[in-house]
Amino acid sequence: MEHRTLGQRYELVEQLGQGGMGTVHRAVDHRLRRTVAVKTLSAELVRQPQFLARFQREAHAAAALNHPGVATVYDVGEDAVDGFAVPYLVMEYVEGRTLAQVLGDGPLPTEQAVDAAGQVLEALRHSHGHGIVHRDIKPANVMFTRAGIAKVLDFGIAKALSEMATRLTGTGVAVGTPAYLAPEQIEGRDTDHRTDLYAVGCLLYELLTGRPPYTGESPFSVMHQHLAQEPVPPSRLRPGLPPGVDAVVLRALHKRREDRFADAAEMKAELDRVAEYAQIPTAPAMPTPTAMDPRAQADRPEPAEAPRHDRAARRSDGIRSLGRVVFQPTPEGMVALLGSTLAVVVSRSEMIATEHFPLVALLSGLAGCVLLLWSARLACAVAWAPVAEAVAVWSEFSRANMGWETRYVVIALLLGLVAGACLTAGYRDERTGGFALMSFWFTGLTSVWYFLDDLRKIGVFYVLLLGVCLALGAQTLKTRLADSRSPAVSAPEPAAR
Numbered sequence: 385m386e387h388r389t390l391g392q393r394y395e396l397v398e399q400l401g402q403g404g405m406g407t408v409h410r411a412v413d414h415r416l417r418r419t420v421a422v423k424t425l426s427a428e429l430v431r432q433p434q435f436l437a438r439f440q441r442e443a444h445a446a447a448a449l450n451h452p453g454v455a456t457v458y459d460v461g462e463d464a465v466d467g468f469a470v471p472y473l474v475m476e477y478v479e480g481r482t483l484a485q486v487l488g489d490g491p492l493p494t495e496q497a498v499d500a501a502g503q504v505l506e507a508l509r510h511s512h513g514h515g516i517v518h519r520d521i522k523p524a525n526v527m528f529t530r531a532g533i534a535k536v537l538d539f540g541i542a543k544a545l546s547e548m549a550t551r552l553t554g555t556g557v558a559v560g561t562p563a564y565l566a567p568e569q570i571e572g573r574d575t576d577h578r579t580d581l582y583a584v585g586c587l588l589y590e591l592l593t594g595r596p597p598y599t600g601e602s603p604f605s606v607m608h609q610h611l612a613q614e615p616v617p618p619s620r621l622r623p624g625l626p627p628g629v630d631a632v633v634l635r636a637l638h639k640r641r642e643d644r645f646a647d648a649a650e651m652k653a654e655l656d657r658v659a660e661y662a663q664i665p666t667a668p669a670m671p672t673p674t675a676m677d678p679r680a681q682a683d684r685p686e687p688a689e690a691p692r693h694d695r696a697a698r699r700s701d702g703i704r705s706l707g708r709v710v711f712q713p714t715p716e717g718m719v720a721l722l723g724s725t726l727a728v729v730v731s732r733s734e735m736i737a738t739e740h741f742p743l744v745a746l747l748s749g750l751a752g753c754v755l756l757l758w759s760a761r762l763a764c765a766v767a768w769a770p771v772a773e774a775v776a777v778w779s780e781f782s783r784a785n786m787g788w789e790t791r792y793v794v795i796a797l798l799l800g801l802v803a804g805a806c807l808t809a810g811y812r813d814e815r816t817g818g819f820a821l822m823s824f825w826f827t828g829l830t831s832v833w834y835f836l837d838d839l840r841k842i843g844v845f846y847v848l849l850l851g852v853c854l855a856l857g858a859q860t861l862k863t864r865l866a867d868s869r870s871p872a873v874s875a876p877e878p879a880a881r
């Protein structure tokens with residue numbers, strides 16, 4: 385029988401499966417005379433312009449990974465099918481079953497579940513060390529060889545897809561499987577290595593209990609639970625589970641990334657520790673132990689690499705991270721620059737009679753420019769404050785002009801509420817909080833301007849300016865320090881700092 389051959393090299397022999405992104409075949413590489421797995425991407429994706437370039441870029445990054453727990457990417461290419469360039473990915477052929485198939489037989493014995501999660505964490509430690517976040521860890525993307533070695537599939541593909549989603553929809557949402565999506569993925573915020581740790585938490589949960597932490601009628605209901613509901617501890621579904629294992633799963637499933645494990649190594653170490661404490665025996669190979677199988681020796685993961693950071697290195701990383709200068713032009717950065725320029729302009733305008741205002745506005749404008757190199761959010765907070773004050777003063781929105789009219793009081797109160805929401809949003813989100821902070825100044829000061837007389841207004845303005853800057857500065861420092869403590873590198877996304 386005639387088989388299809390891609391790139392005049394890979395002869396597709398048998399279909400192994402089909403997923404959301406394309407079809408996987410067992411194939412023969414005629415040049416190197418070996419069996420490989422070839423994933424051809426679906427026609428729908430192929431029609432998206434630019435996808436090809438992104439896909440190839442991510443595949444090249446994934447090809448740099450060299451670890452027994454990662455299905456190696458060998459090649460990437462494209463072939464014309466019905467006039468379309470169809471991209472394909474050539475990877476290591478893994479003989480075995482996916483964890484999704486293994487789960488078809490029901491939950492795993494505790495030792496096998498812990499062992500499988502541990503192996504996935506080892507693979508992630510390697511990829512995170514190379515700056516590659518998987519973003520779609522799930523049972524269907526983990527295969528087990530006959531020797532019981534876990535291999536993580538599809539590195540790089542989810543990244544290319546989520547970038548496409550970002551481009552198409554303006555958010556990073558909608559890539560991945562709802563059952564394993566971390567809250568930050570659902571909300572379209574930036575992802576990092578801790579996003580994968582959340583998915584490993586979901587994976588371990590399912591391996592232990594036979595179901596993911598959140599289930600529901602629709603994907604939306606599942607996503608809502610990821611955002612808002614605490615998971616039922618796995619021990620409730622599987623009585624007798626050691627409390628330590630329960631704790632590891634629940635920590636990985638925290639909504640806030642800062643509350644999860646700092647990195648894959650820490651989670652793996654904790655899993656090993658609780659397994660030892662609970663005297664969980666070492667896992668037999670899965671699905672059928674073949675201890676004498678030579679592949680068991682060949683495939684065994686190499687011993688853990690030495691920790692990448694010793695204490696001194698961490699300290700210097702921390703200092704470097706604190707002083708990290710961000711030159712990337714982003715919309716938020718442009719808004720901060722605009723605020724700084726306007727602050728300098730209002731400082732020269734002499735339209736505000738207060739003695740100190742010109743100096744405060746000038747300093748805010750200059751500080752905004754300097755802080756912009758470090759954090760656009762902080763720059764927005766500092767630079768837009770005097771601009772908003774000037775606008776509030778120039779506007780007619782004051783009780784002296786309008787009296788205690790109910791509708792104005794209601795408007796001012798609503799503005800105050802919006803200001804509170806903006807401040808909270810700006811405080812919580814380092815990446816895109818600058819816009820919210822800009823709105824905070826306008827709504828907040830307009831609200832305050834209505835209720836207070838002149839002298840108090842000025843006092844409130846200075847107190848707010850100082851308080852907001854101190855709180856945000858402290859919070860930015862804290863985030864930077866936390867980032868520097870985790871060895872894994874964030875995914876190189878178009879950050880909007």
Ligand SMILES: Nc1ncnc2c1ncn2[C@@H]1O[C@H](COP(=O)(O)OP(=O)(O)OP(=O)(O)O)[C@@H](O)[C@H]1O
Pocket residue numbers: 400401402403404405406407408421423455475476477478479482524525537538
């Ligand atoms: N490298 C590989 N070696 C052997 N079989 C593989 C390999 N990669 C994938 N498969 C098989 O092909 C099937 C389909 O994989 P695919 O990645 O396309 O789908 P999926 O993981 O279920 O969904 P998604 O598209 O979301 O990744 C897998 O379930 C697995 O059985």
Ligand SMILES: [Mg+2]
Pocket residue numbers: 403524525537538
């Ligand atoms: Mg897959």
